[in-house]
Structures are given as C-alpha cells and as structure tokens.
Amino acid sequence: MLTKKQKRNNWILVIVLIAASLFFLFPVLWMLANSFKQDAAITRDMNSIRAFVPPALKGNFFDNYVKILTDTSFVRYMLNTLFYAAVLIILGVIVNGLAGYALAKIKFPFRERWLMIIMLLMIVPMETIITIHFLFIAKVGLLNTVIGYVLPMIVNPFNIFLFRQVFVSLPDDVYEAAQLDHCSPIKYFFTMVLPMSKSVVATVSVFTFLNVWNDYLWPSLVFTSGDLLTAQIGLNAITSNDNTTMGQKLAVITMITIPVIIIYSLFSKQIVEGVVSTGSKEG
Amino acid sequence: MSFIELKNVCKKYDKTEKNAVTNFNLAIQEKEFIAFVGPSGCGKSTTLRMIAGFEEISSGELYIDGKKMNETAPMDRGISMVFQNYALYPHMTVEKNISYGLKNMKVPADEIKKKVDWAVQILGLEEYRCRKPKNLSGGQRQRVALGRAIVKDQKVFLMDEPLSNLDAKLRVSMRNEISKLHRELGSTTIYVTHDQVEAMTMADRIVIMKDGVVQQTGEPMELYEHPCNKFVAGFIGSPQMNFYDVQVERNGITFSDGKSIALPDTVTAKLQGYDHVIMGIRGEDIKFDGQNLDVYRETRQQAVIENTEIMGNENNLYFEFGGITSVARVSKYEVSRIGDSVDFVMMPHKMHFFHPQTEEAITVQGRGGL
Structure with a gap:
C-alpha cells in the first residue's frame, strides 16, 4: 500500500517523465505533421503552433508519400535493407551464437583469453577497421555484391558476448540429458540452446536489424549499383536531390523511421530481458 | 557374470x-x-x-x-538417467520431453505414441501431457524425468x-513409486x-x-x-549411533565420566589386548522398560533427561552420559519429561566396538571388522 507521500511523488515523477518525453518527441511530431504538407504550408506554419498540426485530410493529404513511393526507388531500397537485415539476423544468430556457446560451455585451451580478446574487440570502433574490410572485399572481387556487404557484418563481438553471458547460465545437465536422448551437439544448439535463450536471440536480432537499418558508411562503400542500395543511402540520395521538396524529404524520413519505432515498441520487453539476463541466471 | x-x-x-x-x-x-x-x-x-x-x-x-x-x-x-534438477527441456511439453529421445532414435511414430501413452499413464501424467515443465510441480517434473528415462527401454x-x-x-511417495x-x-x-x-x-x-x-x-x-567402521556405523541409522571412548577393564568397560558397566565374557574376550576402544550403541538398544532393566541389570545406569523429541510413533530422549550427549529411541508409550531422572540399560550384545585409532570395527558379533 502506497503512502500519501509516495503517491504524490509518483504523480510528480509521471508529470516530469511526460514533459521529458514530449521534449524528445517534439521533433518527431513536427516531422510527422509537416510530412503531409506542401512546402508553402510548411514555411507558413513554421513560427506557429500549427507547425505541429497536420493539414486537413483532403485528396492531396498523402501526396508527398505517393510521390516518394512512385517517383523514386525508395521501396526497393527499403526491401533491400529488410533482406540484408534478415540474412544478417539468421547468420548472426548462428555464427555469434555458436561462438558464444563455445566460449560458455566448451572447454578448450585459452578459452578465457579468447573471451578477453573478443571483449577488447568490442571497444574497437567499426570506422577504424572499415578500410581493411573494404580493401579485403575489393581484393576478392566482392564489391557491389550482397556477399561483400554481408560478410564483414556477420561477426559481432558484442553479440558474441551477449550470447556467451546467457549460455553460461544454461544448466549442464540439460545437455547431458540431451546426449542420452541421442541428440548431437549441433542439433542440441538449434533445438535446445536457441529456444531456451529466446530473449537473447530476440535482443541480438533487434540490434542486428537496427544496425543494418541505420548503417550508412559500410553500404555506401560496398555498393555503387542502384539496385543494391540500402534505405539510408536512398534517403541521402533523395534528400540531397534539389528536386525533392521539404515535404517529400520529411515523408521519406518518416518512412525510414517507422520500422525502427515498430521494432522498438514490439520488442522493448525482450531487449530489456535479453540484456538483463546476460547478467543473471534464468530460474 | x-x-x-x-x-x-x-x-x-x-x-x-x-x-x-x-x-x-x-x-x-x-x-x-x-x-x-x-x-x-x-x-x-x-x-x-x-x-x-x-x-x-x-x-x-x-x-x-x-x-x-x-x-x-x-x-x-x-543407459537412462534421472538428474537431480530434473534436466527437463523447458521449451517442450511433457509429451515432447518424453518422446524426444525416441524421435532421435528413429523409433516409428506409432510406437512412440504407444510408449508415451504407457509412460504418462503409469506415472499419472495424463492430464499434464500438454503442459510445459514450468507449469508443473516438483513431483510432476520428477515424474516427467522418470518418464523420459523409462520409455527408452x-x-x-x-x-x-x-x-x-x-x-x-x-519424497516418501516418490520413493515408493x-x-x-x-x-x-x-x-x-x-x-x-x-x-x-x-x-x-x-x-x-x-x-x-x-x-x-x-x-x-x-x-x-x-x-x-554390522558396520565395518565407525563412519558407516554413524552414517547409517537415525538418530546417529552413540559413540563413547571407553577404557577396557577385565570384566567390562569404564566410560570417560568414570561410570562402569559389566559385560558378558563373550564380549570382553574380544576386547582383550585393547586398553581403549570406541563403543557404539544405537538409540533403540538403550532400554528404559522394566523388563530390560531387569534382564540387563549389569549395565544399569542412571541419567537425567535433557531433551525429548516427540516423533509421534516414537520418542528420542537426550541425556548426558559417558561424557557425551547420548540419545535413546523409545516407544511412544515410554514418556519421560525433561529433568526426569531415569534408569536405563545398554544391551551388551548390541554394542559395537571400534579400534580407537583406525576406527575399524572390532568383531564382537561374528561379522565384519578386524
């Protein structure tokens, strides 16, 4: 039972949090409202509260969006990115998961040192090794290919660490029981370990998706062909085009933001669970 | 073989x-x-x-x-194995847990079904077959673990x-099962x-x-x-056997608190050559009833009850004797209160003797020991 003082403090906290979230949300709300407007209306409303109010729902309400979807290849870029994200989620879960499992459960020489090296790799920024990646991919002739884009992105030290932290708390006797049930180590990984660690699989999948969706530097180096471009590069191409209106720019930014918002709202629980469970044992 | x-x-x-x-x-x-x-x-x-x-x-x-x-x-x-923590597959239902091994062993589906039906029936798990382990009690989980072990023949x-x-x-009911x-x-x-x-x-x-x-x-x-040493004698039996460091006399033994009891020649003969031994006697071999007090009067002693444990079917009586807190197991009808002064006897033929250094049994009762 909450005391009167606690109730009052809770209310104050709620009000402060609402105010803070409005503060952070206001650019998004502004973007959303103006993405439906023509440039003249955007300029007109700029200095009034109407800047946050969308126009009336009339025939040309979705004009900016229709224009982007029909006149540019943005849909294709989005589908490309979704495809890359799907491939990288599957490969990332398998490769990083297997590495995490080995570091957690398989005894081999210098296991702890390997873990230390992988943890040290986490502090190396992608930008510092991207040149090496690029030179390697160029050398083997994989520039402008899906494989060339995907290959250096599969292994992620942070994801290995996340997997390792969760797998280390999996009970060993389940593996022993599975062995007696004629389950091979690989089958055990796919039919037992991954299903028993759903939250970390979800976390890694979300992180991978966001990584791919928001990445600009690596795809801009690997891809030159329009057919393979990702959403972020498409966004840059569209927004830097002089013929694109402000309303259209805001529409394309809105579209690129929507999947991120959906993913976060759908999986926020799993993301928190996944990260939390890396430091605690599941009951 | x-x-x-x-x-x-x-x-x-x-x-x-x-x-x-x-x-x-x-x-x-x-x-x-x-x-x-x-x-x-x-x-x-x-x-x-x-x-x-x-x-x-x-x-x-x-x-x-x-x-x-x-x-x-x-x-x-x-082999099949049942683990301490059950080791069930948490994401699988009871039925899948039991059948998982059979599937991996490529047993035909109809046979798997037959075996799983038999196992859930014999273990009383029919109504839980579609539940996951987290929705089962400890006893039910243990039954699933048993089911997983028995279906593999x-x-x-x-x-x-x-x-x-x-x-x-x-535990008692699962022991029986x-x-x-x-x-x-x-x-x-x-x-x-x-x-x-x-x-x-x-x-x-x-x-x-x-x-x-x-x-x-x-x-x-x-x-x-017939425990072969003091460890076995102490480990098996509840309450634990009473152990006394005793001095061997010509016709009996003397406890560290100076009290002596006479023992039959058959017993003392086996203790020849020892100055000191460890004597062990189980709680139920210390008697308080009139008939035994009479039969074993040579070993008759007196003590003050310091604590009692009422078990329902029997009572444990704790008293200071021979330099240790001793325990006797008596029937539920033999009621003594804390502070009561009681007479008791130790049944000589139920005594166990152990070497004071090696703690190995000294054969008195015909089997085991030195």
Whole structure:
C-alpha cells in the first residue's frame, strides 16, 4: 500500500517523465505533421503552433508519400535493407551464437583469453577497421555484391558476448540429458540452446536489424549499383536531390523511421530481458 | 557374470592432488537396485557420472553387459538417467520431453505414441501431457524425468539424487513409486543419494563412500547391524549411533565420566589386548522398560533427561552420559519429561566396538571388522 507521500511523488515523477518525453518527441511530431504538407504550408506554419498540426485530410493529404513511393526507388531500397537485415539476423544468430556457446560451455585451451580478446574487440570502433574490410572485399572481387556487404557484418563481438553471458547460465545437465536422448551437439544448439535463450536471440536480432537499418558508411562503400542500395543511402540520395521538396524529404524520413519505432515498441520487453539476463541466471 | 562391473576405477581432476574417487570396485548383478550413499563430496555422483560417461575415467575399467565402456559415448552405453534438477527441456511439453529421445532414435511414430501413452499413464501424467515443465510441480517434473528415462527401454537406470529437491512427504511417495517402477521394469538401477533412509528403504545393496573411497558394500540390514567402521556405523541409522571412548577393564568397560558397566565374557574376550576402544550403541538398544532393566541389570545406569523429541510413533530422549550427549529411541508409550531422572540399560550384545585409532570395527558379533 502506497503512502500519501509516495503517491504524490509518483504523480510528480509521471508529470516530469511526460514533459521529458514530449521534449524528445517534439521533433518527431513536427516531422510527422509537416510530412503531409506542401512546402508553402510548411514555411507558413513554421513560427506557429500549427507547425505541429497536420493539414486537413483532403485528396492531396498523402501526396508527398505517393510521390516518394512512385517517383523514386525508395521501396526497393527499403526491401533491400529488410533482406540484408534478415540474412544478417539468421547468420548472426548462428555464427555469434555458436561462438558464444563455445566460449560458455566448451572447454578448450585459452578459452578465457579468447573471451578477453573478443571483449577488447568490442571497444574497437567499426570506422577504424572499415578500410581493411573494404580493401579485403575489393581484393576478392566482392564489391557491389550482397556477399561483400554481408560478410564483414556477420561477426559481432558484442553479440558474441551477449550470447556467451546467457549460455553460461544454461544448466549442464540439460545437455547431458540431451546426449542420452541421442541428440548431437549441433542439433542440441538449434533445438535446445536457441529456444531456451529466446530473449537473447530476440535482443541480438533487434540490434542486428537496427544496425543494418541505420548503417550508412559500410553500404555506401560496398555498393555503387542502384539496385543494391540500402534505405539510408536512398534517403541521402533523395534528400540531397534539389528536386525533392521539404515535404517529400520529411515523408521519406518518416518512412525510414517507422520500422525502427515498430521494432522498438514490439520488442522493448525482450531487449530489456535479453540484456538483463546476460547478467543473471534464468530460474 | 555381473551386469555392471567397475574395476579399480579412479577419478582425478586436473590440478588437484587428491583422487575424487579411489579404486572403486563393484560388481552389480542384472536387475539389482544399488544405492551409492555418503556425505557431500564423497565421490558418489562422480562415480555415477563416470558410469554414465559424463566424466572421464582416470584409471580402471568399466564394463556394462560384458563390454568395456571406458571410451564409449554416453548415448551408446545403453543407459537412462534421472538428474537431480530434473534436466527437463523447458521449451517442450511433457509429451515432447518424453518422446524426444525416441524421435532421435528413429523409433516409428506409432510406437512412440504407444510408449508415451504407457509412460504418462503409469506415472499419472495424463492430464499434464500438454503442459510445459514450468507449469508443473516438483513431483510432476520428477515424474516427467522418470518418464523420459523409462520409455527408452534401456537396461540401466542411473539416478542422481532424484528426490533431493522434493518436500519430505513427496519424497516418501516418490520413493515408493521408484521402487515399484524398478520392480515392474526389472532394470538395473544405480541410485545416488546422501539420504541414508532412501538408500535403506529402496536398495538391494548399498555402497557407502567417504572421501572417494568405498567404506562398505552390503545389504541394508547388514550395514546396519554390522558396520565395518565407525563412519558407516554413524552414517547409517537415525538418530546417529552413540559413540563413547571407553577404557577396557577385565570384566567390562569404564566410560570417560568414570561410570562402569559389566559385560558378558563373550564380549570382553574380544576386547582383550585393547586398553581403549570406541563403543557404539544405537538409540533403540538403550532400554528404559522394566523388563530390560531387569534382564540387563549389569549395565544399569542412571541419567537425567535433557531433551525429548516427540516423533509421534516414537520418542528420542537426550541425556548426558559417558561424557557425551547420548540419545535413546523409545516407544511412544515410554514418556519421560525433561529433568526426569531415569534408569536405563545398554544391551551388551548390541554394542559395537571400534579400534580407537583406525576406527575399524572390532568383531564382537561374528561379522565384519578386524
């Protein structure tokens, strides 16, 4: 039972949090409202509260969006990115998961040192090794290919660490029981370990998706062909085009933001669970 | 020929000086129920895990059904195992947990169904077959673990403290169920427990271990009546046997508090050559009733009751005697209150004597010991 003082403090906290979230949300709300407007209306409303109010729902309400979807290849870029994200989620879960499992459960020489090296790799920024990646991919002739884009992105030290932290708390006797049930180590990984660690699989999948969706530097180096471009590069191409209106720019930014918002709202629980469970044992 | 045989089996872990298990020798007959019992860290679970194949055997040989199994993978040893923490697959239903092994063994689907139906029926799990382990109680989970073990028709069952996570009441009923199951299936069972009551009530033979070394192997009553050393005598039986450091006299023994009792010549004859021995006597062999006080009057003593434990079916009486707090087990009709001064006798032919240094039994009752 909450005391009167606690109730009052809770209310104050709620009000402060609402105010803070409005503060952070206001650019998004502004973007959303103006993405439906023509440039003249955007300029007109700029200095009034109407800047946050969308126009009336009339025939040309979705004009900016229709224009982007029909006149540019943005849909294709989005589908490309979704495809890359799907491939990288599957490969990332398998490769990083297997590495995490080995570091957690398989005894081999210098296991702890390997873990230390992988943890040290986490502090190396992608930008510092991207040149090496690029030179390697160029050398083997994989520039402008899906494989060339995907290959250096599969292994992620942070994801290995996340997997390792969760797998280390999996009970060993389940593996022993599975062995007696004629389950091979690989089958055990796919039919037992991954299903028993759903939250970390979800976390890694979300992180991978966001990584791919928001990445600009690596795809801009690997891809030159329009057919393979990702959403972020498409966004840059569209927004830097002089013929694109402000309303259209805001529409394309809105579209690129929507999947991120959906993913976060759908999986926020799993993301928190996944990260939390890396430091605690599941009951 | 024995069905399972362990010959000089040793286990030594890396970076340790002492063996976890030393020269373990045992021959187990087919359909036998063997219990490994001992305190924590005595090597009983390690031995079981070596039989299962989860721990490498450092030296020695293991034979199952005549075949050497030292290097054989666990799945090829023809064993099923029930684990202390059940080790159920948390994301699978009861039915899938039980059938998982059979599927991997490529058993035809109709046969799997038949076996799973039989297992859930025999274990009373019909209404839970679609539930996941997290929605089951401890006892139900343990039954699922048993079901998973019995459907595979393996000849050897290994059980690693399977009841230790259950409450006292459930333990008793599961104990009974496991014994029944063993009789019905006729499989060879090795059961690890630290609870001597489980071992005594379930096993055909008990192996008592301490510090990785087998202390004694035998039938439950044999261990109870003729323990080979002080450790076994103290480990088996509840309440624990009373042990007294006594001085051997010509016609009896003297306790450290100066009290003496006379013993029959048959007993004192065996103690010749000893100045001091350890005398052990079980609580139920200390008698308070008039008839026994009369029969064993040579050993008659007096003590003040310091504490009582009312068990319902019997009472435990605690009193100071011979320099230690002694315990006697009496029937529920023999009521004594704290502070009562009571007369009691110790039955001489039920006394156990142990070497004061080696703690090995000194043979008085015809079996075991030196």
